[in-house]
Amino acid sequence: MTDDIREQVRQKYAQAITTKAGCCGDSRDATRAITGNLYTAEEIAGLPANLLATSLGCGNPTALGSLYAGETVLDLGSGAGLDVLLSAKRVGPSGKAYGLDMTDEMLAEANANKAKAGLANAEFLKGHIEDIPLPAAAVDVVISNCVINLSADKDKVFAEIFRVLRPGGRVAVSDIVATKPLPEALRTNLLAWAGCVAGALTDEEYTAKLAAAGFGDIEIIVTRVYDLTGPSAQKIVPGATPAQLAEYNGSLVSAFIRAKKPARRLQQGRDYVIRPARPGDLPAIEALLAASGLAAVEIAAGLDRFLVADKNGVIGVIGNEYHAAAALIRSLAVAPGLRKAGVASALLDQAAAQAEAAGSAVAYLFTNTAADYFAKRGFKPVDRRDVPAAILASPAVSTCCCASAVALRLPLRQRSGKSE
Secondary structure: HHHHHHHHHHHHHHHHHOOOOOOOOOOOOEEEEOOOOOOOOOHHHHOOOOHHHHHHOOHHHHHHOOOOOOOOEEEOOOOOOHHHHHHHHHHOOOOOOEEEEOOOOHHHHHHHHHHHHHOOOOOEOEEOOOOOOOOOOOOEEEEOOHHHHOHHHHOOOOHHHHHHHEEEEEEEEEEEOOOOOOOOOHHOHHHHHHHHOOOOOOOOHHHHHHOOOOOEEEEEEEEEEEOOOOOHHHHOOOOOOOHHHHHHOOOOOEEEEEEEOOOOOOOOOOEEEEEOOHHHHHHHHHHHHHHHOOOOOOOOOOOOHHEEEEEEEEEEEEEEEEOEEEEEEEEEEEEEHOOOOOHHHHHHHHHHHHHHHHHOOOOEEEEEOOOHHHHHHEOOOOOOOOOOOHHHOOOOHHHOOOOOOEEEEEEEOOOOOOOO
């Protein structure tokens, strides 16, 4: 079935670019219902005049995604090349825009459009989106325009996207999404597959598959809701009965999907160092705490008991307070873009080691939101009545931690040393 779907899609898109008739059931009206009014005149200025007419997408990922000078972009199912050429303009001569398509007719049209546009930093590749012909960690951004829904093996597509993205890379795709499951008869209709809709995932399925591939920060935003009651409905959803069209009206949408590949873990000693805080670090420490929603209570007075992670500037902070044989670990914060890079765990381990070296047998910590995170690192919940009075009286606890904050305890001589 997978090969049948791929061949049906290939034939339909080859016919679409040859006849300029559109992909969705060979209907110009149906195609306009999906693709119309997605690009502004300013965006396409300087590109071949007929390029917009040969665009068969359902959104404008180059407008909705953030592209920056010098980045490398990959467009999956690049067709006649509109989004690739727009991306090439936005990333500039120091950047690169790749387009990937399996259809010879589309690739020929795309290369002709590239020559007309005079953009040397665009390149078109032949291949399948389930097997991308680029090395691992080769691109900064993957875009796509109403193509991923055409694949019968979306799990492999998402795995390949994850592979070719650099750590911290981004996904910014437009696609057809169903807000409720489509009927099985429609899902097995090959014409409907080629016409953009039968392979549409629900929003929940899309999120789950991206997460399973390793992506985070997943966001799905509806950009257009399709009217299945109009004259083009049968072309958009071939084979659907009038009753089905009425039932599913409003449930077929174009959506913009964002996701991120987690950033590379930073290695302490190579990428950054952990060192004692200095007076000049105070503004950066306060800014980090504010970005994490933490109050900067008595930081200056106890700065000699704080550690910072330094990567050409302060990217993380943690503090200790000592009360007899107990320590309070406090004010753990990491720059937002590095919160999954291992910096927090390294700071936590070093603060615990420092507390143990200072003679503390146990460390306490309070959190409103991250109890699970600390539990993975050896902390155990404890009743507040079992927390030393001196710890509870600390301004870092008494003035900042609400009653719902979870108290956690770590025996220092049994530290797990677990990391993110």
